[in-house]
Amino acid sequence: MSPQKQSGNPARQAHIEQTVKQQREAKRQEKLAEYQRQLKKRQRGKLLWWVLGGVAVLAVAAIVIASIVFAPKTYTAGSEGAEIEGVQTFELESDHVEGVVEYEQTPPAGGPHNSAWLSCGIYDQPQQNENAVHALEHGAVWITYDPEQITGGDLDALRALAPRTYALVSPYPGMDTPIAVSAWEHQLKVDSVDDPRIAQFIEEYWQGGTAPELGASCTGIEGPGKL
Template identity: 40%
Template sequence: MSMSTPGPERVPSTVKAGKTTGQGKPPSGAKKTGPAAKKTTPAKKAAAGGKGRKPITPVKVGGGRPWGPIIVIGVVALVALGIIGFGVFSVVQGSRSWEDKVADIKGVVNYRAQKNPQIDARDHKDGTLSYVTSPPVGGAHNATPQNCTGDVYDAPIANEHAVHSLEHGAVWITYKQGLPADQVATLAKKVQGKDYEFMSPYAGLDKNVSVQVWGYQLKTDDVNDPRIDEFIKDTRIVAALEPGISCSGGNTTTGPVTAAANGTSMGGS
């Protein structure tokens, strides 16, 4: 019986698993080692000063005001305020009496306030009469008024007729005799074609121009004085003591009063 010679002893081969499971994964709960374990969280990097990161440049956002719309709104607001203000002013002015308006005109003399019986008299009398003021602003007068439908007389007229026209609400513009023609023409433009206005030269006038209605008078040396127009605007017709009586059909002649006036006697005191 033959016996076999034993061969070299087998050594079992081993596989280096490197602490992994049979699937090649590290066992659960195993402590991580290597590069993966050295990762730093963003919070830690921020705490470390963000080493290695480029600084972020802040973006500038334009904060300028939109001046265009603001200016437009401001202008509109100012215009609106102006319109409202003018409206309020107009209402206030419109509610004022004509006497208050005339009182605001510098240089106007209010003879009505004096309560002078010779100025306040309104009776009709014939012949030549004397008056307190020159030119007269009221008092007894002729029964026939002077025609005052925009009439421009080139010579003095009778006071007695003119005062009656004042009683009807007319404005009488008088000017110094010898006043230059261009200045007379300037005054005539304020009268011509306008009812309840008339004009004539006046002997011995102490100023170049004197404008009067019943009880009020304004004197000036300047034919372009804006107060003249203001006075006319504020007193014409409304200053009448006998409102509503026509200014036509009156005396149309110049010169002193005569017994037979060229006109029609009109009602009144």
């Protein structure tokens, strides 16, 4: 800083000293204002990161909850002879045939079928009966639903009830019930995805029951709309 100028006039000297003090105060106030601006900027940055962090935590929590709620269930393969109210039982042939088959049940729960079986999995389009029935012969369960009645969250929940393997899920227009669960020679029809008998039926007949070719591959032809 340049040395302060001196004046022989006392009044002039006082004015000079006052001017210097004002300049110093102005600079001090400027520095203080800049510090406050920087402080507020850092506080806003911290707040933003807290908000983003909170959103990220909530998003992760939502994913975890969804993975628990909609995760495929675990089932024990094989039948234990449980009696489930409403299950219908049939005696059906297992011949391989060509062309379209007129089945007695809608959807079918077994019977003559095509030599090619449908790959197990979740489909968002209707599937060919004759190929799906062959998958039932291998011990799969087939979860079908009326696409006009089962949608949105109910559909997600229904799909989540399917085992990871040896299961088919597909829409089936024209059923006389919102949901039908079929295994070889056995079938259960229910009105709601919340019906506990769906899981009970799968536990009883998945990779069990009377399926003629239990354990045979469930990887075959893929129908339209596989997810």
